[in-house]
Amino acid sequence: MGSMSYSSRDAVEDIWGSRQGYKGTWPTRLDMHYVEEPDKWVTSACVMCSNGCGLDFGVKDGKIVGVRGREKDRVSHGRLGPKGLYAWKSLTHPDRLKYPMIRKHGKLERASWDEAMSLIVERTKNIQKRRTNHGIGFYTTGQLFLEEYYALALVGKAGLNTLHMDGNTRLCTATAAASMRESFGSDGQPGSYTDIDVTSCIMMVGHNMSATQTVLWARILDRLDGPEPPELIVIDPRKSNTAKKATLHLAPRIGTNCALLNGIEYFLFKKGYVNEEWVSKHVCQREELYKVVKEYPPDVVSKITGVPEADIEKAADILGNSASLLSTALQGVYQSNQGTASACQINNINLLLGHIGKPGSGIFQMNGQPTAQNNRETGCDGEFPGFRNFGIPKQMQELADLWNIELERLPHWNQPTHIGNMLKYIKGGLMEMFWVSGTNPLVSLPNLQYTRDVLTDQRLFLIVQDIFPTETTAIADVVLPAAAWGEKTGCFTNVDRTTHISLKAVEPPGEARSDIEIFVDFSKRMDFRTKDGSPLMDSADPEKMFKSWQGLSKGRPCDYTGMSYEKLKDGVGIQWPCNEEHPGGTERLFSDGVFFTDTEYCESFGHDLETGAPWTKAQYDAVNPAGRAIFKQCHYLPESEAPNDEYPLQLSTGRRARQFHTRTKTGRTKELQDRDPENYIQISEHDAKELGISEGDMVIAESRRGQIEVVARVGGIYKGQVFTTMHYGYFDSQDGRARAANELTQEQWDPVSKQPMFKSGAVKIRKVPPPSSDGEVQIHAREKQSTAVKDLEDRSSAFAGPKDVHKDEGKLERMLEYWLGATYTTFQTLDDICEHLIPRVEGADLEIAAGMRVMHRINKTCVDKLTPSIKYYGIDEKLGHELSTALKNRLFPNDIIEAIGSPSYGILVVLQGFYLFLGHIEGHLFSLQPTSQAAWDKDFDEAIKFCTVQVDRMKAWTKQQMHSRGPQTLLVPCKQAVGMRERIEGEVKQRGEMPMLS
Template sequence: MGSMNYSTRDAVEDIWGPRKGYKGTWPSRVDANYDEEPEKWVTSACVMCSNGCGLDIGVKDGKIVGVRGREIDRVNHGRLGPKGLYSWRSLSHPDRLKYPMIRKHGKLERATWDEAMSLIVERTKNIQERLTNHGIGFYTTGQLFLEEYYALAMVGKAGLNTLHMDGNTRLCTATAAASMRENFGSDGQPGSYTDIDHTSCIMLVGHNMSATQTVLWSRILDRLAGPDPPQIIVIDPRKSNSAKKATLHLAPRIGTNCALLNGIEHLLFKKGYINEEFVSKHVVNREKLANVVKEYPPDVVSKITGVPEADIERAADILGKTPSLLSTALQGVYQSNQATASACQINNINLLLGHIGKPGSGIFQMNGQPTAQNNREAGCDGEFPGFRNFLNPNHMQELADLWNIELTRLPHWNQPTHIENMMTYIDSGLIEMLWVNGTNPLVSLPNLPKVRETLTKQGLFLVVQDIFPNETTAIADVVLPAAAWGEKTGCFTNVDRTVHISHKAVEPPGEAKADMDIFIDFGERMDFKGKDGSPLFSFKTPEEAFKAWQGVSKGRPCDYSGMSYEKLSQGTGIQWPCNEEHPNGTERLFSDGKFFTDTEYCEDFGHDLETGAPVTKAQYEAVNPGGRAILKECHYLPETEATNDEYPLQLSTGRRTRHFHTRTKTGRTKELQDADPDNYIQISEHDAKHLDIQEGDMVLAESRRGKIEVVARVGDIQVGQVFTPMHYGYFDTHDGRARAANELTQERWDPVSKQPMFKSGAVRVTKIPPGEVKIHAPEQQTPTVKNLEQQSSKFDDPGDVHGDEKLERMLEYWLGATFTSFDTLQDICDHIIPRVKGVDFEIGAGMSVMHRITTACIDKLKPITEKYEINEQLGHDVSTGLKDRLFPEAIMDLSGSPAYDVLIVLQSFYLFLGHIEAHLFALQPTSQAAWDKDFNECIKFLTEQNEKMQAWTKQQLHSRGPQTLLVPCKQAVGLRERIEKRQRRDQEGQNMP
């Protein structure tokens, strides 16, 4: 073995390495790449995809000189993919951010840490004073360590008490988490990578594993090369390298996954493949699912998806007969139409067949980024720490106690705000500070023309924390240099729940700091305190933060309480849950047939998959899962942006083997960048011929939002569909062409997971004449930055950013309208009572009770209205107008039938209560977000009383309906004629001068 430039293979060309066929135990193979013989090896793991391969970092003279796979690690058995073998070189790239920068007079200039952090704190406090904490948002990454996410969650949720926290994991794994909450009661991957070693069938849905998790794909390739290879089903519109190895490749039209999976489930029921014993004991909602999928026979599904009927039948037969099944999904599901609904159908298939919780059978709702799982666990995106349910008061009290804060300060009035809503709030001026950490939204978010406009908006204070300059740091007001992997210590968790530790190997460059240190520094400068006056942060080091996290995770699905830095440093990762019961970790979940669905334990009560409407606790309890998995049904719904003559092609975006995210690191790694230097668009041979496009031609791709100018690649994709990689932006291009995929994409998202639908929308592609010099799609990143630099800085004098502008909130108007509505309700009770007493004494008596309840509500609300100095003007006309429409003077003489007229009165009363309910529904989370206990208690009381009145009214409608509506009565004779006569009279009255 030489001492210089040692590499076990050229991983750019030989992506997956040599085969070692097997079944049972995956043979080891140590991959390595280093420039010099290391003086020492430091324990770590790869952070270049979600596989989480164990590796050692080679160090010499205080520098990283190479990496090698760790042979004893359970995840990779020594193997590394091309990104893992080469991307470490980017850390010594001269582009590294080394010092804080502040925008002054339009330009970013070097600053000290004290200057940068003081400015951030000053702006934070300015916004707090003017807009409250709800004027501040955080947008983070999928690449921090667990300890750093936990510190960030405490900054946002315990320190600033804001729900405006999301991560770019929203773009890649939000649906994975959502689908597991829907079916299993909580996030947490059921399967283990060792299931590949035993399984008889693997189904990959929208998941090109050969490109996205290359080491995991090499494990499958080795199974295929060994005895008794598994059957492979691939569902993908493109003929990817994964699809080329498939036993059966189904290529549906983009956006039709739900229909195809419904069709497969239809056949599983029809052909008797259901594991009835397992389903009867461990699953609920069988009949609801069966009733939906019965509408998806092969002929119907084939017309929707374009998949031949015979292939749908064959897929069902393979799945129905296999003794074990491992299913996986990724962006082809998560970023497509009906994302959560489709991901749930994958879970359904394994549940219906009983293929879960045993060797060879499981599900990977795959992650895209290396630490996306930790982001979700720690609660920096759409979740709460430890997979706690924000609708469960006990969960929230427990978290408040762990953080030593008052429950009223814990932001649990709703799910955390997803990034697209934060962008909307920025546009409307409701968020004035956004702290972006380790991600690059000016390339990665959909509809880039709109993103550029939003993030350069006057009045937005943009903080960007990263390891390299990128498109987003270029427009920031403050740039903070962060330490990278290998330059700090921390833990991270991969797809099959394996936790690795990554020890610090070298010092970060310049003045760069670990992300956790930056967050703690901010918290200390903001003087965040617990309820007893002690500092919010009880930890300073990563290991101390990990121990604090153990307490937060204990007893939850992601239990780390049995782990330690010492145990994690023994050479292989450990799967959570790891606790007293499972001191060495847990290979796979649900092996006992018990799921996380108990009402008091579950992370979420679920949603209607078509509308995204949340399931209430009462509705959830009615299903009574009680530790059983929940089958979730959903009809297929077509995409909203369909193709037409102007935009005839369906768009899909995705990943490449040698690049990661927006190429922050891989674009600065010579081997990887040289292999994949630029973007392209892939088009079918049929469409290319029709458009006179040849391989290598320059083409213009346009959507309703933007356009890109890229090279064409022809073949291996279905007719009517195009594909372009999502990695490419503008930090390393100078030819002036727009090439970022998200210039084309639309900002639509899944109703449940809120994940953007990157794989949707319509485009057109036209050939650019050979030799054409003119740029047809000029990039807008450079002009945007230049325009920003030409402006005098908005923040040279932070105290005068907004001058003497006047701000007024709308709470006082809404609260005033609510008070007016109750006042009007009291008036309704006063006027209805005398009318109905002589007609129906029970209703009269009931209205007397309604009057008493309404009076109590007014008395309860009055002190709050005085405290907040309400404005009744906006609500008065609405309430009185609605009263006049619902209760006209002739209300007791509409039909001539007293019983029928009472129903109308009850209906009108119920509608007005609904009007009040809508007011209270908006005020429930508002009163929590105001951190006002009295206000919150008042709204709870009003809500309970309104529900009581609604219940009485519904009961009266329910009990009176059959007798009044079914039994003939003489008063109904001639009713039609009387109604028409009244209508004519009313019309004549309207026409009078």
């Protein structure tokens, strides 16, 4: 091979490589690229998409000089895509962050690690004192290693005891996790990549695999090129490279996936394709699903989606007649209208056919990032570590015991805070410190102008930890230089649950540190300790952290206890669960037809897919899944921002094969950047003709939120729809044009997964006017990133260090005392209500009078139980007293029974008023339940729980009385009812209004 550069192929132009048709076992092919012949090869895997291809780093003289695929790797069989073959070159780019920086006099200046970390600790403690730990939030990535996420989870959940932790996995895989929790009881991909090798049918929904996972697409291309190729159904609004290979391409209108999938399910039922025997044993809620999908016949679905009726039926026929089925989904589902609901319908299709847990049959709710799975497993975004359920006390106690912290310190009062809410808290001044690691929200979050405004807020202390300067580091108060892939050791897990180890090949540049070192250093400086006084984390050794994680994963769906660094160094990859029962890993889940849905084991109790409201444990128990999968149904709902005359085109965003996310690495890789240097917007031939736009014209795309000025590409998409790519920001912008897709997108979130709906919203497009007569190029949609950075620098220029606008802010006051005071006065008012009602109802109904005496006694126990917390926190009763008194007077007018003239009807009215007032109390308690836990006050928490149980008892009595009296009172004619309306109206007219209880 010689000592100079070598490439096995030109992967920039030949993205997927040559075909090797097969069925059964995918042939190997060794992809390789190096600039100098290496002295040694170091085991790793590729982090440039979610596929997780086995890869070795070539090292010479302490530098990475190349990469090669690993032929024995179970994921890639030696192949690498264009990003995998070339993006490693970015690691030596001169832009690399090498030293900590602190903003001084408006500018970021080099600092020592001690200075930077001391400042972070100082600000943390200051915010803890003034705002509590809930004034601090973390936002991480999908590209750290498992061990680093686990260290971050310990910092946030066990050290600072906060729920304010999310990751940019919220933007790409939150719906994948949510849909698996809804259908199967827990996160965890059911399928295996080996299913591709034997399946008879593949269905891809909103998944342009040719761009997002190029090596996986090569595997499918090879199957299509071999004997007995599978049928391929592609559901995508665009005629993508994936769609061009389809047996059947369905192109629904953007945002109508749920209707189309309901329509396919309609045919599966109607034509008898449902595997009724298997479904009856292994899935629940069949009838509930059928009641919904029967309302989606082909004529209805075609009108909603634009897909021909015959094609909907043909899709169902292909699926129903296939011996096996592998389904995949990605951002075209997750980032669209009704993302979780649509993803669950994909699960439903496989379940209806019984195509899960066996060779050739499975589901990939795909990930978008290389280590997104580990983020979810360790609990750094919307989950709890080990896929634990915060609603199951036993699971939370287990987690607290494993971490050796008090249960009340474990933040488990709610689901972790998603990024959308954290931005609101920052904007409202309730969160003052935001720690961003390995991600670039000033390009990747929706509605960038809103995001810029929030993250440049004068009150915010922003820490950004990354390997390169980005749009987000440009506005940070502190920048921490991180070691990159290849410069540290750790594990990561891909979308089919295959775990690889990536060994440290070279030293990081300058003073850059691994993320695990940074988090452990922070923990030590903050002196985080367990309940027995030992350090929460005493070592940044990744293998030691991995072993700690293994103990926490034991017995959970993502069980790692059978793995080890030594086993992983073999370089094949191991699928979890890997334990004593499965020491070599588990190829596919649910092969026994048993799912993760047992009530005490499941990760979630699920949600109402339309409203997003979580199911209670009681609702879940009523379904009684008991190890069965769950059919989750949902009606189609149109998206909120539909096209109109002003904004006539529907927007979608997506990816390109040669770029990755916000191009932090690929934008600094010459081979990749030179080939795809700029953004574009794709428009249909029909719409282009209407607007006078030709291929290559510069156009302005505008939404209600912002504008971009980019090149037009004509064709390959359907009328009324446009597409632009999400990769391009401003770190390397040359001409000042706005080009980031998220200038256009809206911050609307899926009701269940809270994933942004990037593929939604309406835009208009116009052609840019030609250059002026003097040939000067004008910018019509100017980028706002530079202005935001300059404004921040100007505002901060007077500060010798990071701005601290809170230094002289004066007294802060919290709202707990008002809400707690209002709660206390509602109980006092209820006491007053009972005292006045008892004598008034006694003459009409002795049973109700006796019951009211019991209610009176129960209420007094609530007042007594709350009193110690009232004394401890102090309260302000005035506002609460006025509101509860006004409500009491409205609900219980004086002489109501006599005024109505019918004692039985009057009693019913009294009971209804009593029930409504209890609901008023319940609303106060409902907000205090998580608040008491977030205050880490065990006595306060127990008092609120006690009162909640007592109010539930009182409501239950009231409901039972209304339930038993209703039919007789309302259905049986009686003399007292004659003229009742006139009597009531006369009474009201005479008195002006009914006299109220004093």
